[in-house]
Ligand SMILES: Nc1ncnc2c1ncn2[C@@H]1O[C@H](COP(=O)(O)OP(=O)(O)OP(=O)(O)O)[C@@H](O)[C@H]1O
C-alpha cells in the first residue's frame with residue numbers, strides 16, 4: 001500500500017496540476033465567446049448530458065487563428081526573438097561559466113552565490129529597473145553622453161534591443177549554471193593531454209572543452225529558449241509597439257478583448273510548439289545521464 | 294656473443310637526451326624538487342621510483358612542459374626547453390589517469406595528435422592502423438573510451454602517446470590500474486614496444502618490482518632528491534644508503550661500528566655476538582658508525598654450526614611459505630631477527646627446519662653491504 005502511494009503520488013500531482021488545467025484550457029479553446037461569467041459557453045450541465053455538451057465544441061477558434069496574420073507573425077517573431085536571445089545569452093553566459101570553473105576553488109561558492117543572488121528579489125522589479133537604465137534619460141545614455149561616445153541619446157527602451165537585454169539579463173543564470181556544472185566536471189588533465197598532443201591553448205578549447213561542455217550548452221539553451229518563447233513581462237515592460245511576441249498577444253486576448261476561447265487556442269498552439277524543444281531537452285538530459293552512468 | 298652492452302651512462306662522450314641541471318621546483322613555500330641534476334640517455338628505459346609525494350609526477354610534468362622549474366634548466370637533445378610550450382615539445386606523456394577524450398572513439402583518440410600536425414589523411418590513417426595493431430585494439434577502434442575495459446583504455450592511452458613517434462615518452466604510473474597478471478604482460482609489451490620503436494621512455498612507478506623488470510636504470514627518489522641512480526642490479530646489490538637498500542627488496546639492517554681489517558671491515562654490532570666481516574670499498578674511519586645490509590636470499594641456514602665466517606646462532610620463530618621460496622625468521626639471542634630465504638627446489642620436501650629449531654645462519658663477506666648512512 002505504501003509502495004502504491006509512493007508511485008501514485010507523482011501521477012496524482014501531474015493529474016491535478018498539469019492535466020486537469022490543460023483539459024480545462026483545451027475545453028475553453030473549443031468553446032465560443034459569450035457575454036457571461038465565465039465569458040464562454042457551453043457550460044457543462046448534468047441535465048443536458050455529455051453528448052449535447054460535446055456537440056457544441058468546435059475548432060472555430062483555431063481556424064480563426066489562421067485567418068488573421070497577427071497570430072502566426074507573433075509566433076514566428078517569438079521564435080526569432082527566443083532564438084536570438086538564446087544565442088546572445090550563450091555568448092554572455094559561456095565565458096562567465098568558464099571563468100567560474102577556472103576560478104580558485106575557494107572563490108567558487110561566492111561566485112555561484114553572485115549568479116543566483118538576483119533571484120532573491122522580484123523579477124518584475126528587476127526588469128522594471130532596466131527601464132531606468134535604458135530610457136532616453138537613463139543611466140546608460142547619461143554615461144555614454146558624458147564619456148562622449150555619443151552626442152544624441154540612443155533609443156533603446158521600447159525596441160527589440162531592450163527585450164534582448166532584458167531576456168539575457170533575466171535568464172543568464174539558467175545558461176550559466178548547467179554550463180558551469182559541465183565545465184566543473186571536466187578533467188583538467190584532458191586539456192593537458194590535448195596540449196601534450198600538439199594543440200595550442202585555443203584549439204584545445206575548441207576540440208576538447210567545447211565538445212565536453214556541449215550537454216551543458218544544450219541544457220542551458222533550452223532552459224532559456226523555452227520560457228523566453230512565451231515571455232510576456234519583458235516585452236511588455238521593455239519592448240515597444242513593434243515588439244510582437246505571442247505572450248503579449250495572449251495577454252491582450254485574455255484581458256483586453258476578454259476573448260478567453262481565442263486566448264486559450266493561442267495557448268494550446270504555444271504548448272504544441274514548445275513540446276518539440278522540451279522533448280529534445282529531455283533527450284539531452286537522458287543521454288547525458290547515460291554517458292555518465 | 295659479442296653483443297655490446299647498452300650503457301651510455303658509462304661513456305663520457307655520450308650526449309644525454311635529457312639533462313636536468315640543478316633543477317629546483319617550489320610550490321609556494323613547499324619545495325617539491327631540490328637541486329636535482331640528472332642525465333637520461335637516448336633509448337633508455339628510465340624508471341623514477343619513490344614513495345608517494347616524493348616529486349615523481351612533478352618531474353614528469355616539468356619534462357612535458359606543464360610546470361616550469363623554479364630554478365635550474367632542463368635540456369632536451371642539447372636545447373633548453375624550459376620556455377618551450379608543451380605542444381611544441383617532441384615529448385608525449387601517458388597520463389596517470391589516461392586522460393582519454395571521452396567524446397572521441399578509440400581511433401580518433403589515437404589520431405588526435407597526428408591530425409594536429411596537418412599530415413595528409415591517408416598518412417594519418419595508416420599510422421593509426423599501425424598503432425591499433427601494435428596494441429591489438431583493431432576490433433575496438435570505433436568504440437568510445439567508456440565502452441572498453443580498463444586494460445584496453447590503458448593501451449589506447451599508450452597508443453595515443455606513441456602515435457606521434459616522440460623522442461621521449463613519459464609514462465606516469467601507466468600500469469597502476471591493472472591486475473598483477475595483466476600488469477606483468479603489459480610490462481613486457483612495453484619493453485617490446487620500446488625496443489621496436491627506439492623511443493626513450495621515462496616511467497614513474499612506486500612498484501619496485503616493475504622498475505626492476507623494465508628499466509635500464511632506476512632513480513630512487515626521496516623528498517624531491519635523488520638518492521641513487523643506477524642499473525637495477527646495482528641498486529639491488531650495491532645500494533648506497535640504508536634508504537635505498539630498504540626501498541628495494543627485502544633486507545635486514547644491522548647497526549654497528551666498523552674497524553678496517555685488510556680489504557674488508559669488521560663490524561661490531563652487539564654485545565655477546567661475534568663481529569661480522571664485510572668487503573667494502575667505502576673509506577671508513579676506525580670506530581665509525583655503519584650499517585650492514587643483508588638480503589635474505591644471501592643468508593644460508595644450517596642445522597649444524599658451519600666453519601665459515603659470519604656465523605650467528607638463533608632460533609626459528611616464523612616461516613613464510615611462498616610456494617617457490619620459504620623465508621625463515623631467525624631470532625638471535627639478543628632479540629635481533631635475521632631473515633633467510635631458501636628455494637624450495639624439490640616438491641613436497643619435508644621442511645628442513647621447523648619452529649623453535651636451533652639453527653645457524655651465515656653469509657659470505659661479499660654478500661653483506663656496508664653502508665655509512
Ligand atoms: N600544484 C601543486 N601545488 C602545491 N603542491 C604540489 C602541487 N603539485 C604537487 N605538489 C606537491 O609536491 C609534492 C610532489 O608531488 P608529486 O605529484 O610529484 O608526487 P609523486 O611522487 O608523483 O606522488 P605519487 O606517487 O603519489 O603520485 C607533493 O608533496 C605534492 O603535494
Ligand SMILES: [Mg+2]
Pocket residue numbers: 349350351389465
Ligand atoms: Mg604521481
